[in-house]
Amino acid sequence: MIESTFILKRRRYVWAAVLALAVTVLAACGGENGGTATQSPSGAAQSGTAPVDVKFGVPGTSFALVRLLLANSTGVFKDNGINANLIQVSSGAQAVTSLVSGDVDVANAGIADALTARAKGQDLKVIASVYPGPAGILVLNKSVANKLGVKANASVANRVKALNGLTIATPSATSSYTSMLNGVAAKAGIQVKLTYLDQTAMPAAVKTGAIDGFLGASPYPEITVSAGSGVVWLSGPKGEFPADVSSTATSATLTTGAYAKAHPEVIKRIIAAYQEAGKMVASGDKRVTTALKQLYPQLDSGVLSAAVSTNKSAWSASPLVTEAGVQHEIDLLKSGSANVSGINNVKAKDLLLG
Amino acid sequence: MRHLLSEHSSPQDDAPSQGISGSVPATPTVARQADDLKPAEASIKTKLSRAAWTSSHKTRILQVLLLVIVVCGWQIVATTFGTKFWTSSPHDIAGQLYDWGKSGQLWLDLRVTLSEAAIGFLLGGILGGTMGFALGWLRGVGDVLEPFLVALYTLPKIALAPLFLLWFGIGTLNKIVFAAVLVFFMVFFTTFEGARQIDRDLLENAQVIGANRWQVLTKFVVPHAAVWVFTGLRLGLPYSIIGAVVGEFFAATSGLGYRIKQASELLDTPSVFAGLFVLSVIALGGLQLLTLLEKRLLRWKENPGLAELDTGISAT
Numbered sequence: 099m100i101e102s103t104f105i106l107k108r109r110r111y112v113w114a115a116v117l118a119l120a121v122t123v124l125a126a127c128g129g130e131n132g133g134t135a136t137q138s139p140s141g142a143a144q145s146g147t148a149p150v151d152v153k154f155g156v157p158g159t160s161f162a163l164v165r166l167l168l169a170n171s172t173g174v175f176k177d178n179g180i181n182a183n184l185i186q187v188s189s190g191a192q193a194v195t196s197l198v199s200g201d202v203d204v205a206n207a208g209i210a211d212a213l214t215a216r217a218k219g220q221d222l223k224v225i226a227s228v229y230p231g232p233a234g235i236l237v238l239n240k241s242v243a244n245k246l247g248v249k250a251n252a253s254v255a256n257r258v259k260a261l262n263g264l265t266i267a268t269p270s271a272t273s274s275y276t277s278m279l280n281g282v283a284a285k286a287g288i289q290v291k292l293t294y295l296d297q298t299a300m301p302a303a304v305k306t307g308a309i310d311g312f313l314g315a316s317p318y319p320e321i322t323v324s325a326g327s328g329v330v331w332l333s334g335p336k337g338e339f340p341a342d343v344s345s346t347a348t349s350a351t352l353t354t355g356a357y358a359k360a361h362p363e364v365i366k367r368i369i370a371a372y373q374e375a376g377k378m379v380a381s382g383d384k385r386v387t388t389a390l391k392q393l394y395p396q397l398d399s400g401v402l403s404a405a406v407s408t409n410k411s412a413w414s415a416s417p418l419v420t421e422a423g424v425q426h427e428i429d430l431l432k433s434g435s436a437n438v439s440g441i442n443n444v445k446a447k448d449l450l451l452g
Numbered sequence: 453m454r455h456l457l458s459e460h461s462s463p464q465d466d467a468p469s470q471g472i473s474g475s476v477p478a479t480p481t482v483a484r485q486a487d488d489l490k491p492a493e494a495s496i497k498t499k500l501s502r503a504a505w506t507s508s509h510k511t512r513i514l515q516v517l518l519l520v521i522v523v524c525g526w527q528i529v530a531t532t533f534g535t536k537f538w539t540s541s542p543h544d545i546a547g548q549l550y551d552w553g554k555s556g557q558l559w560l561d562l563r564v565t566l567s568e569a570a571i572g573f574l575l576g577g578i579l580g581g582t583m584g585f586a587l588g589w590l591r592g593v594g595d596v597l598e599p600f601l602v603a604l605y606t607l608p609k610i611a612l613a614p615l616f617l618l619w620f621g622i623g624t625l626n627k628i629v630f631a632a633v634l635v636f637f638m639v640f641f642t643t644f645e646g647a648r649q650i651d652r653d654l655l656e657n658a659q660v661i662g663a664n665r666w667q668v669l670t671k672f673v674v675p676h677a678a679v680w681v682f683t684g685l686r687l688g689l690p691y692s693i694i695g696a697v698v699g700e701f702f703a704a705t706s707g708l709g710y711r712i713k714q715a716s717e718l719l720d721t722p723s724v725f726a727g728l729f730v731l732s733v734i735a736l737g738g739l740q741l742l743t744l745l746e747k748r749l750l751r752w753k754e755n756p757g758l759a760e761l762d763t764g765i766s767a768t
Contacts, residue, residue, distance in 0.1 A: 189717070192717075194719075195716075195719070198719075214719055215719055218537055218719045218720075219537055220719075267703070270717045271713075271714045271717040272717050292705065293703050293705050293710075294703070294713065294717070295702075299614060299617070302618055303617065303618070303622070303703070306618050306619075307621065308618065308621040308703070309622060438718060439720070
């Protein structure tokens with residue numbers, strides 16, 4: 099009698115455990131599928147109206163990403179039917195890794211990052227440029243700069259030569275800043291020691307003298323200069339880097355070939371959102387100023403205005419990427435010291451959407 | 453055992469009648485029996501060591517076999533199922549190691565990482581062993597400081613890496629300190645526990661039979677603590693390498709960690725695995741060296757005990 103009661107109780111516990119496990123698994127699967135509020139992307143593509151959940155891998159919040167950040171914070175993405183989920187990663191290389199591993203739908207990185215993945219056989223496509231041209235500003239530690247014997251307003255050639263032997267930080271081995279710096283160094287016949295740091299850590303690293311300088315996008319150069327620990331040495335937005343070593347696009351939005359094929363409507367919406375954000379900047383829309391103040395509270399109004407006027411043309415330029423632009427990036431990679439194996443087999447048109 | 457027997461010998465008593473605890477008369481018969489048993493003892497020892505050698509030999513063969521199976525399996529899977537982008541392959545990894553070796557890159561990076569790990573290991577080991585012993589021995593002080601040290605130990609060290617970058621720059625000092633911190637806690641806590649577990653009665657007995665403080669310290673306390681220090685060092689050695697490599701991940705201009713990070717950003721899987729392979733070999737090599745050093749310094753641990761000297765003389 100006692101034994102049968104025990105067996106009955108045990109059966110109940112087992113069934114309760116099975117039920118709990120089933121509920122947990124269903125809840126987890128439901129969470130991964132984005133809940134019940136929106137349709138699946140293929141459903142949205144067919145209806146053309148329902149918003150679509152899109153995961154963006156985003157490497158920080160620098161000025162190179164303003165177009166994307168504006169599109170998100172001012173509601174432009176939503177107006178174009180995209181529920182953007184911005185997932186922060188530490189560099190463009192990590193964003194591409196997340197894309198390749200399927201953790202995000204689209205990634206923001208340099209075209210060089212996409213080419214590196216392409217060279218390894220990954221089918222990546224460039225959707226649009228977020229920042230055409232070079233966004234990077236080379237900042238040197240003030241005391242290091244003073245010892246170089248060259249003034250900050252000397253000719254670009256002399257300023258580049260003075261970088262010989264210095265330790266400069268860039269975000270990653272494949273970032274467009276690295277390609278640019280390598281290109282400049284190779285042209286001038288100098289050697290620069292590269293180290294890779296998260297852009298957010300660069301101002302502090304320069305301040306403490308851990309590095310001699312860094313190449314990164316605003317607002318980090320402005321933060322360093324405002325703190326009195328750095329000087330701007332070369333400015334990409336001001337065209338001080340030679341054109342033949344400057345990036346076509348410091349930041350671009352990338353996706354996989356499979357995603358682009360399955361969700362052509364999402365691709366169109368992203369491009370449309372970027373074009374709309376560009377028009378907002380060009381027209382001096384007040385929402386832009388409000389959004390920028392919220393995104394960069396550490397910058398005072400004067401510094402922010404100056405940075406905006408420097409970068410405005412890039413933010414409002416066409417986001418479309420051309421075959422010539424991608425070919426330029428391939429040439430930069432080939433001439434640089436990154437030594438990307440397989441790059442010779444990559445064709446520019448392979449990265450473009452059909 | 454034999455000297456006990458000879459001291460207690462008595463010509464009248466011809467037969468062994470008592471065990472080790474009692475007074476055992478070492479009669480010529482007993483002495484003859486002890487001598488007769490020498491070859492038997494040697495034979496047993498030979499058989500035991502031969503068995504041990506065979507067993508160890510078998511283990512080695514099985515280890516090599518397992519390694520070959522894993523490597524071959526990996527190559528087959530990578531080639532057949534096209535997983536090279538994700539997993540690389542032993543062939544590609546070997547090729548990458550060869551390229552690195554030929555270009556000299558491997559030796560340059562190895563020198564940087566090894567020196568960071570070695571200095572960090574020594575620093576952390578010496579500090580951890582000394583402080584662990586001191587705080588374990590001085591119970592009052594140890595009781596006061598232990599909770600703070602445990603709190604420090606539980607801090608996620610990876611969160612300290614950016615701070616170390618600010619404090620010590622991106623040079624080798626940063627990595628040495630990081631490695632030393634990781635090793636310190638491993639050695640500290642094992643030594644701390646070891647010092648606390650020294651049998652105080654044994655020490656008192658030693659003093660009772662005339663040992664002075666220095667003798668107690670050098671003959672009992674330090675040897676006992678040394679066992680625990682080596683345990684901590686064995687645990688800490690891999691962490692010294694981890695510390696150097698993680699430090700290089702955060703900021704460096706050379707070293708194996710720097711090379712691995714660069715390779716991962718370039719999606720260069722063979723280089724990532726090649727770097728990991730080199731790190732594993734370093735860790736294994738280091739542990740082997742440590743084991744040899746331990747065997748040499750703690751030889752007394754392997755002295756045969758009384759039971760092994762038992763010549764089989766019956767107590768009855």
